[in-house]
Amino acid sequence: MKRYANWQNSIAAIVLVFLVSASALAGDSIRLPDYQQVELDNGITLILLEKSDVPLVSFSAAVRGGLVSEPADKNGVASLLAELLQKGAGERDAVQFAEAVAAVGGRFNVSANSEFIGLNGEFMSRDSDLMISLLADVLLRPRMDAAEFQKIKTRAIQGIAAMKDADARGLIGTYAEAFVFGKHPYARSSTGSEASLARVSYEDAKNYAASNLVADRLLLVVAGDFKAKAMRKRIEKALGGWKAAGTAIAPLEAAPRVPGGRVLLVDKPGATQTYFWIGNVGVSRSDPDAVAIELVNTLFGGRFTSMLNTALRIESGLTYGARSNLAMRSQPGSVSIASYTATETTIEAVDLALEQLGKVRESGFDAASLQSGKTYRQGTYPMGFETASDLAGQILTLKFYGLPDSKVNDYSSDMDAVTSEKAKQVIARIYPPREEMVFVFIGDSQKIKDLVGVYGEITLMSITDSDWVPGDK
Amino acid sequence: MDRFLPWLFLMLFAASANAADSLAGSESIESRTLENGLKVIVWPDQDIPNLAWYHWVRAGARNEYPGITGLSHFFEHMMFNGTSKRKPGEFDRIMEANGGANNAYTSSDVTVYTDWVPRSALELNFDLESDRFQNLAFVEEVVNSERGVVYSERRSSVDNQSFRKLHEQVNATAFIAHPYQFPVIGWPSDIENWKMEDLQQYFQTYYAPNNTTLVIVGAVEPKQVFELAEEYFGPISAQPAPEPVRTVEPKQVGQRRLVMHDAAQAPVLAVAFHIPQANHPDTPALSLAMDVLGEGTSSRLHQRLVEQEQLAVGVFSFKDEGFDPGLAWFFVMLPPGGDTQRAEDVLFEELGKVASEAVQASELEKARNIQMANFWRKLATIDGKADLLGTYEVFHGDFNKMLDVPEQLAGVSLEDIKTISSTVFTRSNSTVGVLIPAANEQEAGE
Numbered sequence: 001m002k003r004y005a006n007w008q009n010s011i012a013a014i015v016l017v018f019l020v021s022a023s024a025l026a027g028d029s030i031r032l033p034d035y036q037q038v039e040l041d042n043g044i045t046l047i048l049l050e051k052s053d054v055p056l057v058s059f060s061a062a063v064r065g066g067l068v069s070e071p072a073d074k075n076g077v078a079s080l081l082a083e084l085l086q087k088g089a090g091e092r093d094a095v096q097f098a099e100a101v102a103a104v105g106g107r108f109n110v111s112a113n114s115e116f117i118g119l120n121g122e123f124m125s126r127d128s129d130l131m132i133s134l135l136a137d138v139l140l141r142p143r144m145d146a147a148e149f150q151k152i153k154t155r156a157i158q159g160i161a162a163m164k165d166a167d168a169r170g171l172i173g174t175y176a177e178a179f180v181f182g183k184h185p186y187a188r189s190s191t192g193s194e195a196s197l198a199r200v201s202y203e204d205a206k207n208y209a210a211s212n213l214v215a216d217r218l219l220l221v222v223a224g225d226f227k228a229k230a231m232r233k234r235i236e237k238a239l240g241g242w243k244a245a246g247t248a249i250a251p252l253e254a255a256p257r258v259p260g261g262r263v264l265l266v267d268k269p270g271a272t273q274t275y276f277w278i279g280n281v282g283v284s285r286s287d288p289d290a291v292a293i294e295l296v297n298t299l300f301g302g303r304f305t306s307m308l309n310t311a312l313r314i315e316s317g318l319t320y321g322a323r324s325n326l327a328m329r330s331q332p333g334s335v336s337i338a339s340y341t342a343t344e345t346t347i348e349a350v351d352l353a354l355e356q357l358g359k360v361r362e363s364g365f366d367a368a369s370l371q372s373g374k375t376y377r378q379g380t381y382p383m384g385f386e387t388a389s390d391l392a393g394q395i396l397t398l399k400f401y402g403l404p405d406s407k408v409n410d411y412s413s414d415m416d417a418v419t420s421e422k423a424k425q426v427i428a429r430i431y432p433p434r435e436e437m438v439f440v441f442i443g444d445s446q447k448i449k450d451l452v453g454v455y456g457e458i459t460l461m462s463i464t465d466s467d468w469v470p471g472d473k
Numbered sequence: 474m475d476r477f478l479p480w481l482f483l484m485l486f487a488a489s490a491n492a493a494d495s496l497a498g499s500e501s502i503e504s505r506t507l508e509n510g511l512k513v514i515v516w517p518d519q520d521i522p523n524l525a526w527y528h529w530v531r532a533g534a535r536n537e538y539p540g541i542t543g544l545s546h547f548f549e550h551m552m553f554n555g556t557s558k559r560k561p562g563e564f565d566r567i568m569e570a571n572g573g574a575n576n577a578y579t580s581s582d583v584t585v586y587t588d589w590v591p592r593s594a595l596e597l598n599f600d601l602e603s604d605r606f607q608n609l610a611f612v613e614e615v616v617n618s619e620r621g622v623v624y625s626e627r628r629s630s631v632d633n634q635s636f637r638k639l640h641e642q643v644n645a646t647a648f649i650a651h652p653y654q655f656p657v658i659g660w661p662s663d664i665e666n667w668k669m670e671d672l673q674q675y676f677q678t679y680y681a682p683n684n685t686t687l688v689i690v691g692a693v694e695p696k697q698v699f700e701l702a703e704e705y706f707g708p709i710s711a712q713p714a715p716e717p718v719r720t721v722e723p724k725q726v727g728q729r730r731l732v733m734h735d736a737a738q739a740p741v742l743a744v745a746f747h748i749p750q751a752n753h754p755d756t757p758a759l760s761l762a763m764d765v766l767g768e769g770t771s772s773r774l775h776q777r778l779v780e781q782e783q784l785a786v787g788v789f790s791f792k793d794e795g796f797d798p799g800l801a802w803f804f805v806m807l808p809p810g811g812d813t814q815r816a817e818d819v820l821f822e823e824l825g826k827v828a829s830e831a832v833q834a835s836e837l838e839k840a841r842n843i844q845m846a847n848f849w850r851k852l853a854t855i856d857g858k859a860d861l862l863g864t865y866e867v868f869h870g871d872f873n874k875m876l877d878v879p880e881q882l883a884g885v886s887l888e889d890i891k892t893i894s895s896t897v898f899t900r901s902n903s904t905v906g907v908l909i910p911a912a913n914e915q916e917a918g919e
Contacts, residue, residue, distance in 0.1 A: 028522035028591060053520070054853050086770075094780070098771035103839045105846030124846065151783060158739070158786045158808030165635040165737040270736040273628040303574070305565045314562050317621025320629055340629060372570035379572015379591040382521040387853045464738065 029412030030382050032405050043216025043244045049223040051388045055125040057224035060392035062116035064217040067188040076192015077200045077208045078112035085110045087148040090137030125225040136238035149202045157197050164463050168275040168442045176277040176440040178468035179264045184255040194466040214245035221396045224388035254331040257281045260436035261456035267445035268463045274346040274443035280432045282335025285328040285401045292418045292426045299365050299373045300324050307356045318349045346448050354434050364424045374415045503695040509711040510683025513702045515695040524691030525859040526588040529867050532679035533582040535652045541671050543659010546579040554615045556608040581653050582795040592692040603705035627658045635737040643743045643906035646731050651722040681712035690859040729904040741908040742805040742813050746897050751794035751868040757881045758889040764840035765832050784816045813907050828895035831887040841882050
């Protein structure tokens with residue numbers, strides 16, 4: 001099975017590789033390999049992709065729901081459930097389940113995501129029967145052990161304290177999204193907060209499982225070294241008896257952009273570095289201009305030589321890294337600029353970032369930059385399609401968001417087709433002007449509080465507060 | 474992909490590999506050494522139209538001394554900051570504009586420059602890479618700006634992460650003589666003060682072709698790669714071999730302990746033991762012992778510390794694998810208010826068990842399967858292959874030794890695990906570090 005249809009279509013093509021001149025190859029594009037898609041009677045969407053170059057089998061699965069399906073005051077129930085699902089299922093208790101996976105060198109992971117519970121695994125192909133039976137046990141026959149739940153809950157709350165002692169790069173987005181999205185489900189964090197976790201009971205976890213772990217919300221992609229026909233039979237047998245909900249998840253409304261000129265300051269006494277986030281509500285995954293958006297964001301803050309990293313790192317040495325990020329979900333997620341700098345250069349770095357924002361909004365990118373960004377995206381794109389596990393993940397993303405295969409197959413030509421006019425429109429649309437930006441800082445409040453007020457009205461909280469938003473102590 | 478991988482898989486079940494298998498597996502890998510001593514290793518793999526480029530420089534923190542600690546890592550940054558032919562930033566701009574991405578890392582032993590580029594950019598990559606190895610610019614202003622970047626990196630990766638700070642302190646305490654005691658990022662006063670001459674001297678000594686190895690894996694043809702290597706790297710002169718690191722860490726004769734106070738919420742326990750170097754024959758047994766103890770949620774330490782006694786939020790372990798004897802590490806992340814003494818006692822009790830009684834055959838088998846599966850996952854990507862080839866060439870003296878991994882793992886007995894554990898996991902060979910949150914200082918009697 002071949003992925004790169006424009007070359008290596010046949011044995012003859014392999015020979016051609018060494019005959020064609022390098023310049024003729026610059027536009028290598030990729031195609032998704034052939035795969036089978038079936039709907040099982042109970043509503044499971046199953047995708048099978050044979051790839052036999054290495055004796056591994058991978059699966060990538062999503063159960064729709066995730067954090068979005070959590071009760072509003074129970075943020076964290078999805079991640080507790082994700083953990084609990086791995087603590088015993090079917091005939092195995094928690095230790096036996098972990099042993100069964102590790103004993104054969106397998107991987108099995110369940111995680112809570114914004115809009116789905118994700119399940120991923122990879123096993124040697126000789127163990128693919130075991131893999132399917134573990135997956136079926138987890139989905140259909142989780143033990144839901146109450147004692148395990150208590151342990152997981154305690155550890156999750158304690159783990160947040162340890163996270164707060166670590167580098168705040170991993171936390172600032174959590175604070176920022178909670179602040180920007182407010183009551184919208186995208187405000188929820190994948191871990192929950194210390195306060196919200198404390199409110200989640202064992203009953204809550206059971207209720208969440210009962211209403212969310214249902215057949216007709218499962219998308220399952222299996223890729224690797226197997227025969228599709230036999231694998232399909234095996235999966236039908238293992239998951240065919242699973243009950244469907246029969247009701248779809250209520251569609252999520254888009255969150256509006258929030259008023260700018262507001263500052264959240266999270267006090268971390270003694271911090272020698274300030275972490276900052278500047279952003280608001282951005283764009284969705286299914287945005288018709290997704291390719292242009294990706295291109296523009298690559299150039300603004302998505303690669304090493306981006307505008308932001310050039311200004312804040314390469315030319316000024318203010319930081320180790322500056323980026324712009326887009327959380328593209330089924331509805332618009334956040335758009336943001338994020339970086340960090342020494343406490344004493346906080347204002348200098350933030351102003352420099354805002355200057356770049358002003359520049360990109362005013363002047364956009366010249367033709368040479370756009371071409372550079374296109375080639376960069378096209379050149380690095382195939383690296384995400386190398387292994388069975390990569391392919392399973394890519395296909396899952398397409399299916400989850402209802403995107404066509406042409407997103408991948410036409411990626412290279414779609415990228416070529418982005419005009420400078422389109423890039424300009426997209427910049428104006430996705431990056432809010434400075435006055436519409438929300439600012440979040442994590443740092444030593446004593447040293448920066450008087451300074452960051454220039455960006456808006458300050459809301460102050462402490463890193464030791466038990467929630468991701470102020471006021472819930 | 475190619476014939477090598479299925480062959481390796483067969484070896485999982487038939488550990489009695491012979492020389493013929495070995496030849497069959499490695500036949501698509503080719504290597505050549507230029508006259509100036511640069512060794513080039515190529516593994517063609519046409520799976521995706523890209524190539525992974527790993528250029529290994531045998532220079533790291535172990536080649537430093539007080540006054541220039543962190544220089545190897547700083548140098549890694551300087552390699553992106555311009556040559557006599559190209560201005561600062563051009564290296565990255567040109568590479569990205571041609572569809573490539575890059576990174577680099579520095580350890581105590583090596584500095585490695587990594588590029589992932591479309592095959593159309595192969596020759597361009599030779600041009601870019603040979604230029605910086607030949608014509609690197611040393612400009613005061615650029616050096617000073619980059620000091621700021623490195624400071625920022627230090628603040629994020631060490632100063633604002635309590636367990637990394639603890640790692641730095643324990644590492645500096647575990648070694649009293651060998652330069653492995655220096656943090657790779659460097660001590661702050663050295664980051665501030667190293668001199669231009671230090672940089673120039675370092676470049677000339679360590680970035681000579683005879684001190685480096687280039688590994689290329691992906692959509693390439695070896696013959697063309699060797700021709701390009703000759704054309705672009707051939708003109709760079711060899712230099713006298715760098716002075717070897719002569720200091721041998723004396724045997725530790727009693728436990729070392731340190732207490733660190735930090736504005737953190739949660740205590741952390743770190744314990745490090747001196748172990749042999751990467752190419753020592755005991756390394757496979759030791760790495761399997763480490764996996765029995767600490768790999769995954771079914772491991773002994775996780776089960777005991779996290780699940781059964783709930784003393785810890787998490788436990789993780791790893792070991793140094795360098796040119797010289799390094800350390801095996803255990804980190805126990807405790808909850809706020811957690812009992813570090815009890816965690817330490819339990820950790821040593823578990824380590825003692827592995828040293829005094831044989832582990833279960835099923836535990837050894839599990840550890841072996843985990844390592845084989847990981848080996849395998851690395852071989853599924855061009856990046857992983859390039860990393861493995863380089864690792865075995867540089868640290869084990871021959872990339873072909875990579876092919877011995879399955880056999881080596883298969884050869885480890887229960888007795889071997891017990892023997893190496895009883896040698897390594899002793900109190901007198903340990904350095905113990907405890908991080909106490911500032912808020913707890915009073916309770917701790919400070």
